[in-house]
Amino acid sequence: MAQKPSIPKGTRDFGQIEMARRNYIFNTIKSVFSLYGFQQIETPAMENLSTLMGKYGEEGDKLLFLIQNSGEKAALAPEKGLRYDLTVPFARYVVQHREEISFPFKRFQIQPVWRADRPQKGRYREFYQCDVDVIGSDSLIGELELIQIVEEVYRRLGIRVCLHINNRKILAGIAEVIGAPDKIVDITVAIDKLDKIGVEAVNEELKERGLSYEAVAALQPLLNLSGTSAEKLEALKDILANSEIGLKGVAEMEEVFDLIEATGVKLNIELDLCLARGLNYYTGAIFEVKALDAQIGSITGGGRYDNLTGIFGLPGVSGVGISFGADRIYDVLTELDLFPKELLSATQALFATFGNEELYYALRWAKELRAQNIAVEVYPEPTKMKKQMGYADAKQIPFVAIVGGDEMAQNKVMLKNMTTGEQKLVELEELIQSINR
Amino acid sequence: MAQKPSIPKGTRDFGQIEMARRNYIFNTIKSVFSLYGFQQIETPAMENLSTLMGKYGEEGDKLLFLIQNSGEKAALAPEKGLRYDLTVPFARYVVQHREEISFPFKRFQIQPVWRADRPQKGRYREFYQCDVDVIGSDSLIGELELIQIVEEVYRRLGIRVCLHINNRKILAGIAEVIGAPDKIVDITVAIDKLDKIGVEAVNEELKERGLSYEAVAALQPLLNLSGTSAEKLEALKDILANSEIGLKGVAEMEEVFDLIEATGVKLNIELDLCLARGLNYYTGAIFEVKALDAQIGSITGGGRYDNLTGIFGLPGVSGVGISFGADRIYDVLTELDLFPKELLSATQALFATFGNEELYYALRWAKELRAQNIAVEVYPEPTKMKKQMGYADAKQIPFVAIVGGDEMAQNKVMLKNMTTGEQKLVELEELIQSINR
Numbered sequence: 001m002a003q004k005p006s007i008p009k010g011t012r013d014f015g016q017i018e019m020a021r022r023n024y025i026f027n028t029i030k031s032v033f034s035l036y037g038f039q040q041i042e043t044p045a046m047e048n049l050s051t052l053m054g055k056y057g058e059e060g061d062k063l064l065f066l067i068q069n070s071g072e073k074a075a076l077a078p079e080k081g082l083r084y085d086l087t088v089p090f091a092r093y094v095v096q097h098r099e100e101i102s103f104p105f106k107r108f109q110i111q112p113v114w115r116a117d118r119p120q121k122g123r124y125r126e127f128y129q130c131d132v133d134v135i136g137s138d139s140l141i142g143e144l145e146l147i148q149i150v151e152e153v154y155r156r157l158g159i160r161v162c163l164h165i166n167n168r169k170i171l172a173g174i175a176e177v178i179g180a181p182d183k184i185v186d187i188t189v190a191i192d193k194l195d196k197i198g199v200e201a202v203n204e205e206l207k208e209r210g211l212s213y214e215a216v217a218a219l220q221p222l223l224n225l226s227g228t229s230a231e232k233l234e235a236l237k238d239i240l241a242n243s244e245i246g247l248k249g250v251a252e253m254e255e256v257f258d259l260i261e262a263t264g265v266k267l268n269i270e271l272d273l274c275l276a277r278g279l280n281y282y283t284g285a286i287f288e289v290k291a292l293d294a295q296i297g298s299i300t301g302g303g304r305y306d307n308l309t310g311i312f313g314l315p316g317v318s319g320v321g322i323s324f325g326a327d328r329i330y331d332v333l334t335e336l337d338l339f340p341k342e343l344l345s346a347t348q349a350l351f352a353t354f355g356n357e358e359l360y361y362a363l364r365w366a367k368e369l370r371a372q373n374i375a376v377e378v379y380p381e382p383t384k385m386k387k388q389m390g391y392a393d394a395k396q397i398p399f400v401a402i403v404g405g406d407e408m409a410q411n412k413v414m415l416k417n418m419t420t421g422e423q424k425l426v427e428l429e430e431l432i433q434s435i436n437r
Numbered sequence: 438m439a440q441k442p443s444i445p446k447g448t449r450d451f452g453q454i455e456m457a458r459r460n461y462i463f464n465t466i467k468s469v470f471s472l473y474g475f476q477q478i479e480t481p482a483m484e485n486l487s488t489l490m491g492k493y494g495e496e497g498d499k500l501l502f503l504i505q506n507s508g509e510k511a512a513l514a515p516e517k518g519l520r521y522d523l524t525v526p527f528a529r530y531v532v533q534h535r536e537e538i539s540f541p542f543k544r545f546q547i548q549p550v551w552r553a554d555r556p557q558k559g560r561y562r563e564f565y566q567c568d569v570d571v572i573g574s575d576s577l578i579g580e581l582e583l584i585q586i587v588e589e590v591y592r593r594l595g596i597r598v599c600l601h602i603n604n605r606k607i608l609a610g611i612a613e614v615i616g617a618p619d620k621i622v623d624i625t626v627a628i629d630k631l632d633k634i635g636v637e638a639v640n641e642e643l644k645e646r647g648l649s650y651e652a653v654a655a656l657q658p659l660l661n662l663s664g665t666s667a668e669k670l671e672a673l674k675d676i677l678a679n680s681e682i683g684l685k686g687v688a689e690m691e692e693v694f695d696l697i698e699a700t701g702v703k704l705n706i707e708l709d710l711c712l713a714r715g716l717n718y719y720t721g722a723i724f725e726v727k728a729l730d731a732q733i734g735s736i737t738g739g740g741r742y743d744n745l746t747g748i749f750g751l752p753g754v755s756g757v758g759i760s761f762g763a764d765r766i767y768d769v770l771t772e773l774d775l776f777p778k779e780l781l782s783a784t785q786a787l788f789a790t791f792g793n794e795e796l797y798y799a800l801r802w803a804k805e806l807r808a809q810n811i812a813v814e815v816y817p818e819p820t821k822m823k824k825q826m827g828y829a830d831a832k833q834i835p836f837v838a839i840v841g842g843d844e845m846a847q848n849k850v851m852l853k854n855m856t857t858g859e860q861k862l863v864e865l866e867e868l869i870q871s872i873n874r
Contacts, residue, residue, distance in 0.1 A: 005488055005529045005749045008517050011481035013530055015537065016544070019477040035807045037784040037814035037832070040456040044448035044563050045482060045519075045549060046502075051442055062508040065483075068515070069553040071499040078505070080445050082482075092442045093450055100452065102831035104817060107453070112482060116506040126481050139817035141800070148804075262797050263804050312442045347474040360699050363578070367585075367700050370472045377474035380541060380576035394539035395474070 010117070010125030020343040022128075025157070025329055026110055029130055032152045036145050038106040038132050043089040045112075046080045053081075055088045055311065063115045082114040086131045086323075087308070094135055095312040103136030122327065133321030135308070140252060142320040143285045143304065144259040150289055150300060150322070151267040157329070158338045160292040161299070164272035167253050168282050168303070170236065171273075173246015177239065178218040180211055185276055187211070191223065192274035199223055222273065229257060229271035252284060268292075281305045287322060294332045300324050348435045349399040351378040351413070352388035358403040365401070365413065368428060374435055392418060399435060447554070447562030457780040459565075462594070462766055463547055466567055469589045473582050475543040475569050480526040482549075483517045490518075492525045492748065500552045519551040523568045523760075524745070531572055532749040540573030559764070570758030572745070577689060579757040580722045580741065581696040587726055587737060587759070588704040594766070595775045597729040598736070601709035602666075604690050605719050605740070607673065608710075610683015614676065615655040617648055622713055624648070628660065629711035636660055659710065666694060666708035689721060705729075718742045724759060731769045737761050785872045786836040788815040788850070789825035795840040802838070802850065805865060811872055829855060836872060 007013060014022060030040070046067050053061055066078040083089050086109045094101065110130045117123055132149065134142045147163065154161045175184040186209035190202050197205075202223065206216045221239050225232045233250050240246030253271065260269065277286045284304030291299055302322030309317045333339050349369070351362035362378045369376045377397070379388040385402070392400045401413040407425065415426045415434060426434060444450060451459060467477070483504050490498055503515040520526050523546045531538065547567045554560055569586065571579045584600060591598045612621040623646035627639050634642075639660065643653045658676050662669045670687050677683030690708065697706065714723045721741030728736055739759030746754045770776050786806070788799035799815045806813045814834070816825040822839070829837045838850040844862065852863045852871060863871060 003750070005533050006485065007481050007488075007529075007533075008483050008485055011483060013481070013534065014479040015534065016476035016478060019479060023477070034783055035810070035812045037787075037812060039453035039783060040460070041453060042451040042456060044444050044450070045551070046445050046448060046563070048443065048445055051444075064507045066505045066507050067519070068503045068505065070501045070503050070518070071553060081507070082504070092444075096442050096444075097450065097452065102828055104828075106814070114482070116508060126483070134817075137817045141796070141815060141817040144800070152807075259797075259800070263800050313440070346471055346476060350474075359578070360696075363581070363696070363700050370589075373472070375472050375474060377543075378578060380571075380574045380578040391539055391541075 008125070010119030010123075012124060012126070017344060020346065021330060021333070021339050022326065024339065024343055025326055025333070026128075026130065028156050029153055029324055030108070030110070032149050032156065033108045033132055035152070036106070036149060038108045038134075041093065041107050041109055042111060043083070043086075043093055043109070045082055045114075047083050047089055047092065049079055049081050051092050051312075052084060052088060056084055060084060063117055065114050065116055083111075084115055085113050086111060086129045087321075088311075090131065090133060090135075091308045092312055094317070095309050095314045098314060101136075104134050104139075104142075105136050106132075106134045108132040122331070124327070128326045130324040130326050131302075131321055132324075133319050135319030135321075136317055138306075138318040140255050140259060140285075143256050144263065144265075146287070146302070146320060146322050147256075147260060147265060147267065147269070148263065150287075151265055153324070154267075154289070157333065159299075159329070159332055159336070160268075161289050162268040162270055162292055164270050164275045164288045164290065165253070165256070166272050166275040166286050167249040167284055168286060169245045169249025169252065169284060170240070171249075171276060173240040173243035173249055174219075174222065174273075176243045176246060178211075178215040180215045183209065183211055183215070187219065188274050188276040191219075194223060194274075225273065229253075229269070232271050232273070233257070249284075256285060277301065277303060281308055283307070285320065291332045294335050296328050296332060296335075298325070299328045299332060345396045345398050347375050347377050347395060347397045349374070349376045349401050349415075349431075350388070350392040350395075350397045351376065351401045351403060352385060352392070353379065353382045353402075354385070354404040355382045358382060358405070358408060361408050362401070362403050362413075365403075365428060365431075369432065369435075372432055374432065401431060445562070447556030447560075449561060449563070454781055457783065458767060458770070458776050459763065461776065461780055462763055462770070463565075463567065465593050466590055466761055467545070467547070469586050469593065470545045470569055472589070473543070473586060475545045475571075478530065478544050478546055479548060480520070480523075480530055480546070482519055482551075484520050484526055484529065486516055486518050488529050488749075489521060489525060493521055497521060500554055502551050502553055520548075521552055522550050523548060523566045524758075525748075527568065527570060527572075528745045529749055531754070532746050532751045535751060538573075541571050541576075541579075542573050543569075543571045545569040559768070561764070565763045567761040567763050568739075568758055569761075570756050572756030572758075573754055575743075575755040577692050577696060577722075580693050581700065581702075583724070583739065583757060583759050584693075584697060584702060584704060584706070585700065587724075588702055590761070591704075591726070594770065596736075596766070596769055596773070597705075598726050599705040599707055599729055601707050601712045601725045601727065602690070602693070603709050603712040603723050604686040604721055605723060606682045606686025606689065606721060607677070608686075608713060610677040610680035610686055611656075611659065611710075613680045613683060615648075615652040617652045620646065620648055620652070624656065625711050625713040628656075631660060631711075662710065666690075666706070669708050669710070670694070686721070693722060714738065714740060718745055720744070722757065728769045731772050733765050733769055733772075735762070736765045736769060782833045782835050784812050784814050784832060784834045786811070786813045786838050786852075786868075787825070787829040787832075787834045788813065788838045788840060789822060789829070790816065790819045790839075791822070791841040792819045795819060795842070795845060798845050799838070799840050799850075802840075802865060802868075806869065806872075809869055811869065838868060 065082040067080040175181040190205045282303040283306040286303035288298040289300035304320040306318045353359045400416045416423045502519040504517040505515045612618045627642045719740040720743040723740035725735040726737035741757040743755045790796045837853045853860045
C-alpha cells in the first residue's frame with residue numbers, strides 16, 4: 001500500500017461535524033449582518049502582487065504565498081499571490097468598482113486567507129476571515145451598528161463577552177500631551193500591566209522603555225483614571241485639554257456612548273485606554289471583544305480608518321469595520337459546550353431493510369418524507385441489520401425505520417427511537433409526526 | 438491619481454447582487470443535498486504537488502497553479518499547488534480519513550478550483566465546483582438518488598432539463614463487439630452527429646476515423662436504435678449478446694430505470710448512447726444534464742467510478758457522483774429571467790431623517806424592527822433627502838420611512854412605498870405590518 005496521503009502543513013480538512021459547526025457560526029453572523037443591510041461580496045483568492053506587496057510591512061511581504069503557472073518558465077518572476085487578508089482586497093475592490101458602488105457601502109466578506117506563518121497551535125496557514133465594514137461615511141452610527149452587531153451575534157451564540165473600546169485620536173492626544181509621540185505603543189503595553197504589577201512597577205517599565213521623567217510624571221493622571229467610561233472621558237478632557245486631536249477623540253467616544261445609551265445596548269462595554277491594536281491604518285475608534293468565560297484573547301476586533309483606499313489612489317474615504325475570528329469562536333463554543341446538539345444529526349431517519357423488495361418500499365416512503373422537507377436516508381443495501389444500525393449510530397441519526405415483510409404487509413414500518421431504544425409499528429403519517437415532534 | 442487597480446485575468450469579483458444570486462443557487466442545491474443525507478466537507482485550497490500531479494493527464498499538469506512561500510529561496514522547487522478540481526482532493530480525503538469515515542460516505546463540497554487555462558468567455562481561472570458523491574457502496578441506489586437530486590434541484594430552480602444517461606460498460610461492450618476497443622471516443626463523437634448529418638455521413642466519418650469496414654457494418658444496428666430507453670436496452674441485449682461487460686452495463690441501466698419508475702421520478706431522462714464523458718475514471722453509469730430552454734451545453738454531469746481512491750493506495754472502493762456547474766446555472770437563470778426578484782432587496786426599509794434628533798428616533802425604531810427579524814437600515818447622516826432616497830433606489834430597498842419633526846411629534850413615520858410611490862403616516866405596528874405584508 002502506498003504512503004498515506006497528507007495535506008500541506010498548517011492547512012486543514014473540515015469533516016462533516018466541523019463543517020456543520022462552522023456553518024452554524026457563519027450563518028449566525030451572516031443573518032445578523034443582513035439585519036443591518038450589510039451585503040456579501042467575494043474577491044478572488046489570487047491578487048496581483050502589485051496589490052498585495054508593501055501593504056503588510058516587510059514581515060508581511062515575506063508571509064505572502066506566491067503563485068506561478070506550472071506551464072510558465074520557472075525563470076519568470078511570479079506576478080500573483082494568495083490574499084493575505086480581506087482588508088486590502090476590499091480596499092482594492094472599492095477603488096476598482098467605485099463607479100458602481102452606492103456609498104455608504106455596507107459589505108461583508110467571509111473567505112479564507114493564506115499566510116506562510118510558522119504553523120503552531122491555533123495558527124494556520126489557511127484560515128477564514130469574516131469581515132464587516134461600512135465605508136464612505138464618517139458617521140459614528142457605523143461604530144454603533146458594529147457594536148449592536150457584536151451584541152446580537154454573541155447573544156445568539158450564547159457567549160458572554162466584554163467589548164473593549166478606545167480611540168486612536170485619544171492615544172495620539174496622550175502622546176502629544178506628554179511629548180512622546182513615538183512612544184504610544186510602549187505606553188499602552190506598560191499601562192496594560194497596571195492591575196498585575198501596580199503603579200510603581202509600571203512607572204519603572206515606562207522609564208526603561210525610554211520615557212523621560214517628565215513624560216512619566218505627565219502620565220500619572222492617566223494611571224489613576226477610574227470609574228465608569230463616562231467618568232474616565234470626563235477626566236480625559238482635563239488631561240488632553242491642550243491636544244486638539246485628543247479632545248476630538250474624547251468627543252467621538254462621548255457620541256458613541258450616547259448612541260449606545262439611546263438605543264439601549266446591553267452589551268458589556270469598557271473604555272480601555274490600554275487598547276492600541278497593531279495595525280497602523282486605524283484613525284478613530286478601535287474595538288476588541290473578549291469572551292468572559294474562556295481564556296483565549298480577542299475573538300473580534302476592528303476600528304475606524306480614514307484612508308484605507310488611499311493606497312490605491314482614492315484618498316479621503318472613511319470607513320469602520322470589524323473582523324470575527326471564526327477559529328477562536330469555534331474554540332470558545334467547543335470549550336463552553338455551546339454548539340446546539342441537533343447540528344450533528346442532519347438526517348432525521350434512516351430506513352433499514354431486510355431485502356430487495358423492502359428496499360423499494362423504503363425508497364417510496366423516503367420520497368414522501370422528503371416531500372415534507374424531512375431529511376432521510378435509505379441504507380443502500382439490505383445487508384446485516386447490525387451494519388445498518390451502526391451506520392445510523394455513527395451519523396447520530398435519531399430514528400431508524402426498519403422494514404421487513406411483516407411491516408410491508410401492514411403498510412407500516414417499525415420505528416426505533418435511537419435515543420430511548422423504544423420501538424413501535426407506525427404508519428406513514430405517524431412516522432412523519434414522530435420525527436417532527 | 439494612481440493607476441486603477443485590477444485583478445488577475447480569468448478571476449472575478451462578485452458584487453452584492455451576483456453574490457445574492459450565487460448564494461440562491463448554492464443554498465437551493467445544499468438544501469436538496471441535505472434531504473438525502475449528504476453532508477458538507479471542505480479541503481484546503483492548496484494540496485501537495487504529489488497529490489495533484491499526474492492525475493489530470495499531461496495537459497492537466499500544465500494547468501496547475503504552483504505555490505511558493507515568498508520567504509523561501511526562489512531556487513527551491515514548489516511543493517504545493519492550488520486544487521484543480523474537487524475530485525482528487527476528495528479521493529485524497531477519503532483515503533487519509535478512512536478510519537474516521539462511516540461508509541457509505543455521502544459528502545458534498547462547494548469550493549473554488551483553479552486552472553491556468555487561457556481565459557475566454559465562460560471559462561475562468563477561478564471557479565466554484567459543487568460536487569456530491571456517495572462512496573463505499575456499489576448499490577445503484579446511489580445513481581437513483583443523484584437522479585432524484587437533479588430532478589428536485591432543477592424543479593426548485595424552475596429550469597426545465599433533460600438528463601442524458603449512458604453506461605461506460607455498454608460503451609466498452611460496443612467497442613468489444615465491433616472489435617475496435619480503442620475507438621470508443623471516435624465512435625461516440627461520430628454517432629452524436631446522426632441527427633444532423635444522417636447515417637451515410639456518419640459512416641463516412643467513422644471510416645475516416647480509422648474504423649474498418651467490418652466495424653462500421655457491425656455498428657449499423659446501433660445507429661438504427663430507436664424508441665424508448667427500455668426498447669433501446671432490449672435491442673442492446675442482442676447487439677451485445679457476446680460481451681459480458683456490455684450485458685452487465687445493460688443490466689445496470691435496466692435496474693436504474695426500474696428504480697426510477699418505482700419511485701415516480703418525473704424527470705425527463707434519455708438513454709443516450711452517444712454520451713461518453715472524457716474523464717477516464719468512470720466505469721459505470723454516466724450522466725449529463727442539459728437545459729431545454731437554453732443553448733449552453735451540460736449544466737450538471739458525473740458518473741460511477743470503481744477505483745478513484747486507488748491512486749492513493751486504497752483500491753476497490755466504488756462510488757458515484759455528480760457536479761453542478763454553478764456558473765452555467767447562473768447564466769441559464771439569468772437568460773430565462775428565473776432569479777427570484779426579492780433576492781435584490783435584502784433590506785426591507787431605509788430610515789431617512791431630517792436632523793440629528795430624528796436620527797436617534799430612527800435608530801430606536803430600527804432596533805424594534807430588527808428585534809422582529811426585519812432587515813432595516815438607517816441612513817447614517819441627516820443629509821439631503823434626495824441623496825437618502827437615491828441610496829434606497831440604488832439598493833432596491835422597497836420602503837423608506839421618513840422621519841421629520843411632525844412624524845416624531847405624533848410618534849409615527851411617513852412610510853413611502855418605493856414601487857408605487859404611495860406615502861402614509863404609520864405607527865410602529867403598522868410599519869411592521871406593511872413591511873411583512
